Amino acid sequence: MRDARVGGSPFARLSPEQCARVHEAAVGILERTGARLMEPRAVEILRHAGARTDGDHVWIPRELVDRALATAPRSITLHDRTGAPAMELAGRTFWAGPGSDCLHVLDHRTGVRRTPTLDDLREGIALVDALPELDFIMSLFIPGEVDGRLADRWQMEAMLNGTTKPVVMVSYEPSGMEDAIAMAEVVAGGPEAFGARPFVATYINVTRALLQGRSELQKLLWLAERGYPFLWIPVTSGGTTGPVTVGGTLALNQAGVLIGIVLSQLVREGAPIVVPGFGGDGLDLRTMVDPYAAPDARGPAGALAHWYGLPMFSLAGGSDGKVVDEQSAAEAALTLLVDAASGGQLTHDCGYLESGLTGSLAQMAICDEIVSWIRAATRPIDVSDEALALADVDALGIEGSFLETDHTLDRYMERWYPALFDRGSFESWQGHGATTLAQRAGERVDALLAAHEPMPLQPDVAAAVHEIVERAAEAAGL
Numbered sequence: 001m002r003d004a005r006v007g008g009s010p011f012a013r014l015s016p017e018q019c020a021r022v023h024e025a026a027v028g029i030l031e032r033t034g035a036r037l038m039e040p041r042a043v044e045i046l047r048h049a050g051a052r053t054d055g056d057h058v059w060i061p062r063e064l065v066d067r068a069l070a071t072a073p074r075s076i077t078l079h080d081r082t083g084a085p086a087m088e089l090a091g092r093t094f095w096a097g098p099g100s101d102c103l104h105v106l107d108h109r110t111g112v113r114r115t116p117t118l119d120d121l122r123e124g125i126a127l128v129d130a131l132p133e134l135d136f137i138m139s140l141f142i143p144g145e146v147d148g149r150l151a152d153r154w155q156m157e158a159m160l161n162g163t164t165k166p167v168v169m170v171s172y173e174p175s176g177m178e179d180a181i182a183m184a185e186v187v188a189g190g191p192e193a194f195g196a197r198p199f200v201a202t203y204i205n206v207t208r209a210l211l212q213g214r215s216e217l218q219k220l221l222w223l224a225e226r227g228y229p230f231l232w233i234p235v236t237s238g239g240t241t242g243p244v245t246v247g248g249t250l251a252l253n254q255a256g257v258l259i260g261i262v263l264s265q266l267v268r269e270g271a272p273i274v275v276p277g278f279g280g281d282g283l284d285l286r287t288m289v290d291p292y293a294a295p296d297a298r299g300p301a302g303a304l305a306h307w308y309g310l311p312m313f314s315l316a317g318g319s320d321g322k323v324v325d326e327q328s329a330a331e332a333a334l335t336l337l338v339d340a341a342s343g344g345q346l347t348h349d350c351g352y353l354e355s356g357l358t359g360s361l362a363q364m365a366i367c368d369e370i371v372s373w374i375r376a377a378t379r380p381i382d383v384s385d386e387a388l389a390l391a392d393v394d395a396l397g398i399e400g401s402f403l404e405t406d407h408t409l410d411r412y413m414e415r416w417y418p419a420l421f422d423r424g425s426f427e428s429w430q431g432h433g434a435t436t437l438a439q440r441a442g443e444r445v446d447a448l449l450a451a452h453e454p455m456p457l458q459p460d461v462a463a464a465v466h467e468i469v470e471r472a473a474e475a476a477g478l
Contacts (some may be wrong), residue, residue: 001085002135004093007380011341012306013299019307022247022300026254027062034059035210035259039217042263049266065258068265069308076229076272076311078136079197081164081187081455086199087135089274089311092343094378096336096371097136098128099318099349100155100170100203102359105141106323108442113322113358116141121155123449124351125162127361130452133371136166138203138348140359149476153469156180160187160465162454167200168231168313168348174218177202179472181228183465187457191226198229201274201346203313206234208241209256217263224264224271231274231313231346232260237290238282238297246297250280254304261310277302277314277344292318292355293331302342314344317367318352324362324438328353332363333370340374362441365448369420369441376416387411420444 014022036056037043043053052059075090087095105116124140139155146154152171159167160183167184171177181200188194202223206216212234223230234256236242238249257275264271280297283290292315305312316339321327332350339347349356350371351364389407402408420440422429429435435443457465 001088004087004095004135004375005380006092006094006340006343006378008341008378010092010306010343011299011338012303013342014303014307016307019304022251022254022304023307025251026258027065029210029252029255030060030065030258031062032059033210033255035212035255037212037217037259038214039212039221041221042212042217045221045263045266060259060262064262064266068258068262071265071269072261072310073270073272074309074311076201076274078166078201078229079199080166081160081199083188083193083197083199086166087346089345092306093345094340094343094347094375095135095345096317096347096350096367097134097165097168098124098138098140098351098364099356099359100138100140100168102141102352102357104354104358106353106358106360106363108324108360108362108438108445111323115144116359117145118143118154118158121158122162124359124361124364125158126449126452126454127364127445129163129165129454130448131365131368133368133375134165134350134364136168136346136348137163138168139170140351147473147476147478150176150469150472150478152176153179153183153472156183157465157469160184161457161462164455168203168346169200170203170205171219173215174222175472177219178222179468183468186464186468187461195227198272200228202228202230204230204232204260206232206256206260209234209236209253209259212256212259220260220263221267224267224273227268227271229272229274232257232264233276233313234260234279235281236279238280239285240283242282244282246280246282246300249282249297250300250304253279253301272311274311274313274346275305275308277305277312277339277342277347279304289320289355291320292349292352293320293335295334298335298338299342302339302344305345306343312345314339314347315349316340316344316347317350317370318356319363320355322354322358324353324360324366324441328360328363329366329370329437332367333373336367336370337374337377340371340378361445362438365441365444366420366437369418372419373416373421
């Protein structure tokens with residue numbers, strides 16, 4: 001497992017006192033305003049535990065929140081497809097990966113923005129498998145040539161076949177989630193083996209904090225019962241579905257987060273739930289576009305998750321730019337740096353353009369380079385006797401050269417060297433074609449795809465996974 005710790009002094013957008021104030025505001029919202037839960041079983045579970053209910057309207061008391069926070073796990077380990085531990089979601093760590101379900105792909109070979117295909121999906125998964133600094137996979141694109149009702153099954157099959165890295169999975173309906181988990185159980189060798197070494201976490205996106213849909217709640221209950229890890233991510237938009245201020249939006253959204261924590265722990269104490277490391281966002285009220293790289297809300301939700309001590313799912317690496325250019329590189333770098341400095345743990349959306357509508361493999365390669373730079377910039381510093389090399393300093397004296405020493409030869413690769421950023425002379429850059437970063441990124445994508453062969457599933461396992469897709473298609477009348 002990679003050492004993903006972030007060194008140096010922690011960056012926290014909220015103080016502990018501010019976190020406590022936001023928490024108190026969220027608890028107060030649950031006690032005074034309450035929420036509407038569209039799944040009757042969720043309402044009944046809360047009523048039986050002591051919550052006040054009126055139809056689908058639920059008011060959750062502080063005692064239930066306190067009890068749930070006491071049992072929710074402080075650390076979750078995701079494994080890779082082979083069963084080896086791959087990512088621990090805890091403390092000030094930083095794991096990076098792509099996002100899911102882009103409606104468009106920006107083709108780095110033609111420059112055309114178009115509808116993605118299954119081949120685009122498979123290429124993207126293979127690229128993430130090859131990129132050394134990206135730690136997990138998401139579904140990247142919605143392939144245009146398959147029925148939309150089954151796109152999540154096709155995406156899951158492609159991810160299981162195309163990478164050994166951990167998977168963060170999105171499904172559209174509970175049936176799609178159950179099929180995707182069934183595929184993962186087949187790959188793991190059965191439900192017990194998958195539960196012991198989970199390599200898939202399910203992303204549950206809740207569109208309003210206090211109005212929670214039946215599908216999302218059914219997924220939560222199903223996963224919590226089995227002890228499978230999931231991400232409970234309510235979204236509140238400042239100025240539309242929440243107060244326009246960052247603090248007001250954050251508090252309202254946190255009320256929705258607490259609902260998920262309470263429900264999961266009532267179903268199963270210790271159920272592995274991951275909370276948002278992003279929140280407090282709002283639409284750009286001049287354009288009505290949801291910006292992925294806005295600075296206003298960058299960091300406070302992560303500080304709140306650290307204050308609780310809970311595993312978190314963060315957002316960085318995306319851009320509101322439309323092409324791979326200066327804006328997209330700058331926004332990816334700035335957001336990833338803040339997320340890493342604050343210990344964002346599971347950070348998704350590398351490779352996103354156009355506020356999450358378009359994905360780019362070239363942008364993904366640039367994000368990999370940025371993550372590499374950030375890891376070098378935030379890595380704990382070695383100040384051991386060997387690293388200080390005082391014996392060499394004493395031996396070489398005031399004007400000695402360290403270039404030929406064994407210490408330099410043994411350890412020079414500990415310094416950071418770029419794969420894409422150009423650090424040569426002007427003449428060298430010209431001699432290599434005077435390329436832009438975007439051009440070099442596209443070339444690297446093609447080189448990696450040509451050279452890298454993901455580890456395939458065993459044929460019988462791959463066939464069993466595909467059979468689940470076929471059964472879903474038959475049930476849908478396709």
